[in-house]
Amino acid sequence: MAPSNPKDATESSSLIAPGTKAPEFTLPFAPNQALSLNELRGKPVILAFYPADWSPTCGDQIGLYNEVLPEFQKFGAELLGISVDGPWSHKAFVEDRKLRFRLLSDFEPKGAVARKYGVYRAADGITERALFVIDKDGVVAWSYLSPIRVNPGAEGILDALEKLAQQEGYDQTKIAS
């Protein structure tokens, strides 16, 4: 569902599509701590690219995901935020908003991972607002490019996770326990 707006799609290089192997990466999520995508094999991963830390609105995308996190976790999924902000900014942002998931810094070289996923806005020096759900084998199951000012919400992610769970016959009660 939720097809990308064609106008927005033309503004960046193209978003990698479902069925594509998710490009590997290792990025810091805090000063001196890094995470590799392949460490998360075996469970669905949600990658949420967003333009910047410190958006001023309450109930913004990152804040919403912090609230919805238990719903993602019902599917055994791991949520990761990604922006070009540095690890120190992320650390402060996580502490200030009491975020319960990790934010990765696509900071050096700037936007390198976003480019691999086709969601870097070179003119602005930030990432698009884009979502990927990656299956337990590291293959993109769903991707969505949101208009940059629009909070894409969580329903697309939950629909994708639900579909994955059905396809893979996940025993949700087993995952939850």
Place this chain on the structure above:
Amino acid sequence: MTKLKLPVNADDHVAGPADAEVTLVEYGDYECPHCGRAHGVVKRIRKHFGERLRFVFRNFPLIEAHANAEGAAETAEFAGAHGKFWEMHDLLFANQQRLGGALFMELAWKLGLSAPALSQALEDRAFETHVRADFSGGVRSGVNGTPTFFINGTRHDGAFDYPDLLHAINEAIGMTSGMER
């Protein structure tokens, strides 16, 4: 267009006739300042449309951001279980700056409800399931923040000042009246 996935049902708090021309559903958080502002707007909207509009309020407390939002939502549900939902709903928004256990008890007394029973219900999380069900249904319907309005089942993505909401509802009425059976 994003659609409301969970239709208005018996678990909802509904003000206005079932056969009203327009149904306005709000997902809100008692501690959210924007919802506080929207509360006044909705009152004016309800006054303007009278029996032509049915209003439904569902809980969408942002509990990680707002320490008293869940308690307030459960307090409103407690009052609802005793037939005083809308009275409590109005009082919570009217006292938005003072949300917390002491206020919840005070408001219970004010409405002739048992404060000890409310205290016990909050302690037992007796209404948590209802509040969580509202929240989950909202997430699946594309509620991305608060307040979020649905007019006749379609998400209202514009501003929610009085003229904006009035205009959007009038448009929705115009659309349905053209399709009368």
